[in-house]
Amino acid sequence: MSEKHFSGFVNIIGKPNVGKSTLMNAFMGEKFSIITNKPQTTRHRIIGLWNDESYQVVFSDTPGMIESPGYRMQKEMNKFAYSAFEDADVILFVTEKNDAYDGKEKVFKLLSEYSVPKILVINKIDITEKEEIEELKAFYTGLVEFDMVREISAIEKTGTEALFSEIKGMLPEGPAYYPKDQMTDRPERFFVSEIIRESILEQYKEEIPYSCEVEIEEFKESTLRGEPFVRIFANIYVTRKSQKAIIIGKGGASIKKLGIQSRKGIEAFLEKKIHLELYVRVKEKWRDDDRLLKSFGYLR
Numbered sequence: 483m484s485e486k487h488f489s490g491f492v493n494i495i496g497k498p499n500v501g502k503s504t505l506m507n508a509f510m511g512e513k514f515s516i517i518t519n520k521p522q523t524t525r526h527r528i529i530g531l532w533n534d535e536s537y538q539v540v541f542s543d544t545p546g547m548i549e550s551p552g553y554r555m556q557k558e559m560n561k562f563a564y565s566a567f568e569d570a571d572v573i574l575f576v577t578e579k580n581d582a583y584d585g586k587e588k589v590f591k592l593l594s595e596y597s598v599p600k601i602l603v604i605n606k607i608d609i610t611e612k613e614e615i616e617e618l619k620a621f622y623t624g625l626v627e628f629d630m631v632r633e634i635s636a637i638e639k640t641g642t643e644a645l646f647s648e649i650k651g652m653l654p655e656g657p658a659y660y661p662k663d664q665m666t667d668r669p670e671r672f673f674v675s676e677i678i679r680e681s682i683l684e685q686y687k688e689e690i691p692y693s694c695e696v697e698i699e700e701f702k703e704s705t706l707r708g709e710p711f712v713r714i715f716a717n718i719y720v721t722r723k724s725q726k727a728i729i730i731g732k733g734g735a736s737i738k739k740l741g742i743q744s745r746k747g748i749e750a751f752l753e754k755k756i757h758l759e760l761y762v763r764v765k766e767k768w769r770d771d772d773r774l775l776k777s778f779g780y781l782r
Protein backbone atom coordinates (compact mmCIF):
# COMPACT_ATOMS: atom_id res chain seq x y z
CA MET A 483 0.00 0.00 0.00
CA SER A 484 1.88 3.06 -1.16
CA GLU A 485 -0.92 5.06 -2.72
CA LYS A 486 0.24 8.61 -3.33
CA HIS A 487 -1.57 11.48 -1.66
CA PHE A 488 -1.64 15.08 -2.87
CA SER A 489 -2.71 18.17 -0.97
CA GLY A 490 -2.41 21.91 -1.05
CA PHE A 491 -3.82 25.36 -0.66
CA VAL A 492 -5.55 26.80 -3.70
CA ASN A 493 -6.19 30.47 -3.06
CA ILE A 494 -8.71 32.38 -5.13
CA ILE A 495 -8.04 36.11 -5.42
CA GLY A 496 -9.20 39.07 -7.49
CA LYS A 497 -11.21 42.27 -7.39
CA PRO A 498 -14.65 42.44 -5.78
CA ASN A 499 -17.52 41.01 -7.83
CA VAL A 500 -15.44 39.03 -10.37
CA GLY A 501 -16.99 35.70 -9.33
CA LYS A 502 -14.49 34.24 -6.84
CA SER A 503 -17.19 32.88 -4.55
CA THR A 504 -19.20 31.54 -7.47
CA LEU A 505 -16.09 29.68 -8.64
CA MET A 506 -15.33 28.30 -5.18
CA ASN A 507 -18.89 27.00 -4.91
CA ALA A 508 -18.66 25.49 -8.39
CA PHE A 509 -15.50 23.59 -7.39
CA MET A 510 -17.05 22.43 -4.14
CA GLY A 511 -20.39 21.51 -5.68
CA GLU A 512 -22.04 23.15 -2.67
CA LYS A 513 -22.81 26.61 -1.48
CA PHE A 514 -20.04 27.70 0.84
CA SER A 515 -19.69 31.35 0.13
CA ILE A 516 -22.52 33.76 -0.28
CA ILE A 517 -22.89 35.37 -3.70
CA THR A 518 -24.60 38.62 -4.57
CA ASN A 519 -24.34 41.14 -7.39
CA LYS A 520 -22.86 43.66 -4.95
CA PRO A 521 -19.09 44.20 -4.67
CA GLN A 522 -17.45 43.35 -1.31
CA THR A 523 -19.88 40.56 -0.56
CA THR A 524 -17.23 38.24 0.91
CA ARG A 525 -15.61 39.71 4.02
CA HIS A 526 -13.56 36.80 5.34
CA ARG A 527 -11.26 34.13 4.06
CA ILE A 528 -13.47 31.08 3.73
CA ILE A 529 -12.09 27.61 3.39
CA GLY A 530 -13.71 24.78 1.44
CA LEU A 531 -12.15 21.32 1.72
CA TRP A 532 -12.48 19.00 -1.25
CA ASN A 533 -11.54 15.46 -0.23
CA ASP A 534 -11.19 12.06 -1.81
CA GLU A 535 -8.85 9.15 -1.14
CA SER A 536 -5.93 10.63 -3.03
CA TYR A 537 -6.48 14.38 -2.67
CA GLN A 538 -7.24 17.13 -0.23
CA VAL A 539 -7.73 20.45 -1.98
CA VAL A 540 -7.94 23.37 0.44
CA PHE A 541 -9.75 26.11 -1.46
CA SER A 542 -9.73 29.62 -0.01
CA ASP A 543 -12.26 32.16 -1.13
CA THR A 544 -11.10 35.65 -0.21
CA PRO A 545 -12.60 39.14 -0.07
CA GLY A 546 -12.12 41.19 -3.23
CA MET A 547 -8.96 43.27 -3.12
CA ILE A 548 -9.71 46.96 -2.62
CA GLU A 549 -7.23 49.58 -3.81
CA SER A 550 -7.89 52.20 -1.16
CA PRO A 551 -9.66 50.74 1.86
CA GLY A 552 -11.46 53.28 4.06
CA TYR A 553 -12.79 51.70 7.20
CA ARG A 554 -10.75 49.51 9.50
CA MET A 555 -13.07 46.69 8.44
CA GLN A 556 -12.02 47.08 4.79
CA LYS A 557 -8.37 47.14 5.81
CA GLU A 558 -8.87 43.86 7.63
CA MET A 559 -10.75 42.43 4.64
CA ASN A 560 -7.79 43.39 2.46
CA LYS A 561 -5.44 41.64 4.87
CA PHE A 562 -7.47 38.45 4.47
CA ALA A 563 -7.25 38.87 0.70
CA TYR A 564 -3.49 39.47 0.66
CA SER A 565 -2.89 36.64 3.14
CA ALA A 566 -3.55 34.42 0.11
CA PHE A 567 0.08 35.11 -0.79
CA GLU A 568 1.37 33.61 2.44
CA ASP A 569 0.43 29.98 2.06
CA ALA A 570 -0.71 29.22 -1.50
CA ASP A 571 0.38 26.14 -3.42
CA VAL A 572 -1.61 27.38 -6.39
CA ILE A 573 -2.99 30.87 -6.97
CA LEU A 574 -6.08 31.57 -9.04
CA PHE A 575 -6.20 35.18 -10.15
CA VAL A 576 -9.79 35.73 -11.25
CA THR A 577 -10.72 38.58 -13.58
CA GLU A 578 -13.56 39.66 -15.78
CA LYS A 579 -14.04 42.29 -18.45
CA ASN A 580 -15.26 45.00 -16.08
CA ASP A 581 -12.13 44.98 -13.93
CA ALA A 582 -10.48 48.34 -14.25
CA TYR A 583 -6.77 47.69 -13.71
CA ASP A 584 -4.03 49.92 -15.03
CA GLY A 585 -1.30 47.40 -14.34
CA LYS A 586 0.38 49.34 -11.52
CA GLU A 587 -1.60 47.68 -8.73
CA LYS A 588 0.20 45.88 -5.92
CA VAL A 589 -1.36 42.55 -6.85
CA PHE A 590 0.67 42.29 -10.07
CA LYS A 591 3.93 42.84 -8.25
CA LEU A 592 2.98 40.19 -5.70
CA LEU A 593 1.93 37.76 -8.42
CA SER A 594 5.19 38.30 -10.29
CA GLU A 595 7.32 37.76 -7.20
CA TYR A 596 5.44 34.71 -5.96
CA SER A 597 6.90 31.48 -7.22
CA VAL A 598 3.99 29.01 -6.91
CA PRO A 599 1.95 28.01 -9.98
CA LYS A 600 -0.47 30.80 -10.90
CA ILE A 601 -3.46 30.58 -13.12
CA LEU A 602 -5.09 33.50 -14.87
CA VAL A 603 -8.82 32.82 -14.80
CA ILE A 604 -10.91 34.93 -17.15
CA ASN A 605 -14.44 34.57 -15.83
CA LYS A 606 -17.89 35.46 -17.18
CA ILE A 607 -17.14 34.35 -20.75
CA ASP A 608 -20.89 33.83 -21.16
CA ILE A 609 -21.18 37.63 -21.37
CA THR A 610 -17.81 38.42 -22.95
CA GLU A 611 -16.97 38.72 -26.66
CA LYS A 612 -14.14 36.63 -28.13
CA GLU A 613 -12.10 39.73 -29.00
CA GLU A 614 -12.50 41.09 -25.47
CA ILE A 615 -11.21 37.80 -24.06
CA GLU A 616 -8.15 38.01 -26.31
CA GLU A 617 -7.51 41.59 -25.18
CA LEU A 618 -7.77 40.61 -21.53
CA LYS A 619 -5.38 37.71 -22.01
CA ALA A 620 -2.83 39.94 -23.74
CA PHE A 621 -3.10 42.58 -21.02
CA TYR A 622 -2.63 40.27 -18.03
CA THR A 623 -0.03 37.96 -19.55
CA GLY A 624 1.93 41.10 -20.43
CA LEU A 625 2.04 41.98 -16.74
CA VAL A 626 2.63 38.60 -15.11
CA GLU A 627 4.06 35.31 -16.26
CA PHE A 628 1.14 32.97 -15.61
CA ASP A 629 1.62 29.21 -15.72
CA MET A 630 -1.79 28.74 -17.24
CA VAL A 631 -4.58 30.84 -18.71
CA ARG A 632 -8.17 29.59 -18.64
CA GLU A 633 -11.46 31.08 -19.76
CA ILE A 634 -14.50 30.04 -17.79
CA SER A 635 -18.03 30.84 -16.83
CA ALA A 636 -18.30 30.04 -13.13
CA ILE A 637 -22.04 30.59 -13.16
CA GLU A 638 -22.66 28.20 -16.06
CA LYS A 639 -19.84 25.88 -14.96
CA THR A 640 -18.19 26.14 -18.37
CA GLY A 641 -14.56 25.07 -18.08
CA THR A 642 -14.67 24.71 -14.32
CA GLU A 643 -14.42 20.93 -14.27
CA ALA A 644 -11.39 20.97 -16.58
CA LEU A 645 -9.79 23.72 -14.49
CA PHE A 646 -10.32 21.66 -11.35
CA SER A 647 -8.51 18.67 -12.90
CA GLU A 648 -5.62 20.91 -13.88
CA ILE A 649 -5.40 22.36 -10.39
CA LYS A 650 -5.23 18.86 -8.92
CA GLY A 651 -2.36 18.13 -11.27
CA MET A 652 -0.43 21.09 -9.80
CA LEU A 653 -0.68 20.02 -6.16
CA PRO A 654 2.37 18.73 -4.35
CA GLU A 655 2.52 15.30 -2.80
CA GLY A 656 1.74 15.48 0.91
CA PRO A 657 -0.60 14.49 3.72
CA ALA A 658 -4.01 16.00 4.43
CA TYR A 659 -4.03 19.25 6.42
CA TYR A 660 -7.51 18.70 7.86
CA PRO A 661 -9.48 15.58 8.80
CA LYS A 662 -10.83 13.97 5.65
CA ASP A 663 -14.47 14.17 6.72
CA GLN A 664 -14.24 17.91 7.29
CA MET A 665 -15.54 20.35 4.66
CA THR A 666 -14.62 23.68 6.17
CA ASP A 667 -12.88 25.24 9.16
CA ARG A 668 -15.87 27.35 10.19
CA PRO A 669 -18.69 26.46 12.58
CA GLU A 670 -22.28 26.23 11.35
CA ARG A 671 -23.16 29.50 13.04
CA PHE A 672 -20.74 31.39 10.78
CA PHE A 673 -22.62 30.17 7.70
CA VAL A 674 -25.91 31.02 9.37
CA SER A 675 -24.77 34.61 9.89
CA GLU A 676 -23.60 34.73 6.27
CA ILE A 677 -26.99 33.55 4.98
CA ILE A 678 -28.68 36.36 6.92
CA ARG A 679 -26.16 38.85 5.55
CA GLU A 680 -26.79 37.57 2.02
CA SER A 681 -30.52 38.18 2.49
CA ILE A 682 -29.76 41.72 3.72
CA LEU A 683 -27.55 42.39 0.69
CA GLU A 684 -30.29 41.16 -1.61
CA GLN A 685 -33.17 42.97 0.03
CA TYR A 686 -31.79 46.40 0.88
CA LYS A 687 -30.22 49.08 -1.28
CA GLU A 688 -27.58 51.75 -1.14
CA GLU A 689 -25.48 51.96 2.00
CA ILE A 690 -27.37 49.38 4.06
CA PRO A 691 -25.42 46.29 2.90
CA TYR A 692 -22.10 47.96 3.69
CA SER A 693 -23.25 49.16 7.10
CA CYS A 694 -24.49 45.81 8.37
CA GLU A 695 -22.92 43.03 10.32
CA VAL A 696 -24.69 39.95 11.61
CA GLU A 697 -23.88 38.26 14.90
CA ILE A 698 -25.39 35.02 16.09
CA GLU A 699 -26.13 35.49 19.76
CA GLU A 700 -27.74 32.14 20.37
CA PHE A 701 -27.71 28.89 18.43
CA LYS A 702 -29.53 26.24 20.45
CA GLU A 703 -30.17 22.78 19.08
CA SER A 704 -33.11 20.83 20.43
CA THR A 705 -36.00 18.72 19.20
CA LEU A 706 -39.58 19.60 18.48
CA ARG A 707 -42.12 16.79 18.17
CA GLY A 708 -39.27 14.35 17.68
CA GLU A 709 -37.65 16.42 14.88
CA PRO A 710 -34.34 18.30 15.17
CA PHE A 711 -34.91 21.98 15.72
CA VAL A 712 -32.64 24.99 16.18
CA ARG A 713 -33.43 28.27 17.93
CA ILE A 714 -31.40 31.13 16.56
CA PHE A 715 -31.18 34.69 17.88
CA ALA A 716 -29.24 37.05 15.65
CA ASN A 717 -28.20 40.67 16.06
CA ILE A 718 -27.99 42.90 13.01
CA TYR A 719 -25.67 45.82 13.64
CA VAL A 720 -26.09 49.03 11.67
CA THR A 721 -24.30 52.35 11.96
CA ARG A 722 -27.28 54.73 12.16
CA LYS A 723 -30.76 54.92 13.65
CA SER A 724 -32.18 55.73 10.21
CA GLN A 725 -30.76 52.44 8.93
CA LYS A 726 -32.42 50.57 11.77
CA ALA A 727 -35.73 52.07 10.67
CA ILE A 728 -35.11 50.98 7.07
CA ILE A 729 -34.20 47.43 8.08
CA ILE A 730 -37.37 47.15 10.16
CA GLY A 731 -39.62 48.87 7.61
CA LYS A 732 -43.14 50.15 7.96
CA GLY A 733 -44.93 48.19 10.66
CA GLY A 734 -42.07 45.70 10.65
CA ALA A 735 -42.83 44.54 7.09
CA SER A 736 -39.23 44.59 5.86
CA ILE A 737 -37.70 42.72 8.75
CA LYS A 738 -40.47 40.16 8.50
CA LYS A 739 -39.60 39.58 4.85
CA LEU A 740 -35.93 39.38 5.79
CA GLY A 741 -36.72 36.82 8.48
CA ILE A 742 -38.68 34.62 6.08
CA GLN A 743 -35.99 34.76 3.39
CA SER A 744 -33.19 34.07 5.90
CA ARG A 745 -35.08 31.22 7.53
CA LYS A 746 -35.58 29.49 4.18
CA GLY A 747 -31.87 29.72 3.41
CA ILE A 748 -30.82 28.55 6.88
CA GLU A 749 -33.23 25.61 6.90
CA ALA A 750 -31.94 24.50 3.50
CA PHE A 751 -28.36 24.78 4.75
CA LEU A 752 -28.85 23.04 8.12
CA GLU A 753 -31.48 20.61 6.79
CA LYS A 754 -33.39 21.29 9.99
CA LYS A 755 -36.36 23.39 11.02
CA ILE A 756 -35.42 26.59 12.80
CA HIS A 757 -36.92 29.40 14.80
CA LEU A 758 -35.24 32.70 13.95
CA GLU A 759 -35.36 35.98 15.81
CA LEU A 760 -33.66 39.08 14.44
CA TYR A 761 -32.75 42.15 16.50
CA VAL A 762 -31.45 45.38 15.00
CA ARG A 763 -28.88 47.28 17.01
CA VAL A 764 -27.21 50.61 16.30
CA LYS A 765 -23.44 50.76 16.80
CA GLU A 766 -22.28 53.89 15.09
CA LYS A 767 -18.64 53.02 14.61
CA TRP A 768 -18.58 49.23 14.51
CA ARG A 769 -16.54 49.25 11.29
CA ASP A 770 -13.71 51.05 13.09
CA ASP A 771 -14.16 49.60 16.58
CA ASP A 772 -11.44 47.12 17.53
CA ARG A 773 -13.50 45.33 20.14
CA LEU A 774 -16.47 44.78 17.85
CA LEU A 775 -14.30 43.92 14.86
CA LYS A 776 -12.65 41.33 17.02
CA SER A 777 -15.94 39.83 18.12
CA PHE A 778 -17.06 39.73 14.47
CA GLY A 779 -13.90 37.83 13.53
CA TYR A 780 -12.01 40.55 11.62
CA LEU A 781 -9.25 40.83 14.19
CA ARG A 782 -7.47 38.17 16.12
Ligand SMILES: Nc1nc2c(ncn2[C@@H]2O[C@H](COP(=O)(O)OP(=O)(O)OP(=O)(O)O)[C@@H](O)[C@H]2O)c(=O)[nH]1
Pocket residue numbers: 496497498499500501502503504505516517518519520521522523524525544545546547605606607608609634635636637638
Ligand atom coordinates in the same frame (compact mmCIF):
# COMPACT_ATOMS: atom_id res chain seq x y z
N1 LIG B 1 -22.61 36.32 -16.23
C1 LIG B 1 -21.89 35.80 -15.25
N2 LIG B 1 -22.02 36.27 -14.00
C2 LIG B 1 -21.26 35.70 -13.02
C3 LIG B 1 -20.34 34.65 -13.29
N3 LIG B 1 -19.73 34.32 -12.12
C4 LIG B 1 -20.26 35.13 -11.18
N4 LIG B 1 -21.18 35.96 -11.70
C5 LIG B 1 -21.99 36.97 -11.01
O1 LIG B 1 -21.13 38.00 -10.55
C6 LIG B 1 -21.60 38.53 -9.30
C7 LIG B 1 -20.50 38.44 -8.27
O2 LIG B 1 -20.23 37.07 -7.97
P1 LIG B 1 -19.45 36.64 -6.65
O3 LIG B 1 -19.13 35.20 -6.79
O4 LIG B 1 -20.20 37.08 -5.45
O5 LIG B 1 -18.14 37.52 -6.81
P2 LIG B 1 -16.91 37.69 -5.80
O6 LIG B 1 -15.68 37.82 -6.63
O7 LIG B 1 -16.92 36.59 -4.80
O8 LIG B 1 -17.26 39.08 -5.13
P3 LIG B 1 -16.78 39.66 -3.67
O9 LIG B 1 -17.12 38.65 -2.64
O10 LIG B 1 -17.58 40.91 -3.54
O11 LIG B 1 -15.32 39.93 -3.77
C8 LIG B 1 -22.84 37.71 -8.94
O12 LIG B 1 -23.98 38.43 -9.36
C9 LIG B 1 -22.67 36.44 -9.76
O13 LIG B 1 -23.87 35.81 -10.06
C10 LIG B 1 -20.25 34.18 -14.64
O14 LIG B 1 -19.51 33.26 -14.96
N5 LIG B 1 -21.03 34.80 -15.57
Ligand SMILES: [Mg+2]
Pocket residue numbers: 502503504515516517523524543544545546
Ligand atom coordinates in the same frame (compact mmCIF):
# COMPACT_ATOMS: atom_id res chain seq x y z
MG1 LIG C 1 -17.12 36.65 -2.78
